[in-house]
Amino acid sequence: MTLYIVILTALISISAFSNQNVMGKMLFNPYMVAKKNEWYRFISNGFIHADWLHLIINIFVLYSFGTQVEHTYSAVFGSMGTFYFIMLYVGGLIIAVAPTYKKNKENPYYNSLGASGAVSGIVFAYILFYPWQKIYLYALIGIPAVLAGIAYLAYSQYMNKKGGDNVNHDAHFWGAVYGFLFTMVLKPSLFSYFFQQLLNPQF
Numbered sequence: 001m002t003l004y005i006v007i008l009t010a011l012i013s014i015s016a017f018s019n020q021n022v023m024g025k026m027l028f029n030p031y032m033v034a035k036k037n038e039w040y041r042f043i044s045n046g047f048i049h050a051d052w053l054h055l056i057i058n059i060f061v062l063y064s065f066g067t068q069v070e071h072t073y074s075a076v077f078g079s080m081g082t083f084y085f086i087m088l089y090v091g092g093l094i095i096a097v098a099p100t101y102k103k104n105k106e107n108p109y110y111n112s113l114g115a116s117g118a119v120s121g122i123v124f125a126y127i128l129f130y131p132w133q134k135i136y137l138y139a140l141i142g143i144p145a146v147l148a149g150i151a152y153l154a155y156s157q158y159m160n161k162k163g164g165d166n167v168n169h170d171a172h173f174w175g176a177v178y179g180f181l182f183t184m185v186l187k188p189s190l191f192s193y194f195f196q197q198l199l200n201p202q203f
Helices: 002-016 021-025 030-036 041-049 052-104 116-129 145-162 169-186 189-199
Strands: 134-137 141-144
Touching: 002 041, 002 052, 002 134, 002 145, 021 041, 030 041, 030 052, 030 145, 052 116, 052 169, 116 145, 116 169, 116 189, 134 145, 145 169, 169 189
Parallel strands: none
Antiparallel strands: 134 141
C-alpha cells in the first residue's frame, strides 16, 4: 500500500507541475472549502507538491517509514492492518490541516499543499513502535527516534509562531500528533509498550 501511495502521489504531483488548473483545484484553500463546500481539498492537497524537492523529500520519507509501519500494523492488527494503515494516512491528511482550516477559512488568499502532515503521522507511528531506533539526519547523523520526534514537534511549534517561511508547520505538528495518538487508540496497550521501550533504551 505504501508503494501505491508513493506512485500515485508522484504521478499526480508531476502532472500538476505543468498544469496550473489542476494545481489550483487541488490546493488546500480553506476559503474555497468553507464557501464552495469543496471538502475534497482536505485530501487532494496531499497529492500535489510545490516543486521537485518538496515531492522527493516527502515520498522518500513516506517510503522509508511507511513500509516499516505498514508491516508493523499488519503484525499488530492482523487482517485489519492494511485498512488501519490507510486510515492512518488519509486521516493524517485531514487532521493535519484541520487547524489551518479553522484559522484561515475567511482568507481567500491562503493556500497549502503537500503530504507532509500525513507523512509526519507515519513517522510518529514509527516512533511509537520503535522509539530508540536511529533516524538519520542527512543520512549521516543518527538520532534516537523519540528524541528526533521531540525536537521535530518543538521546531514545528517554534516555526509556526515565527512564520514567514511559507511552510505550514501547523500541519506538520498536528499530523505528527495524530499519527501517534491514532495508533495508540487502536491498541491502548501500545501506551504501556511505548513506555517500557523508553525505560529500556537500546542503542
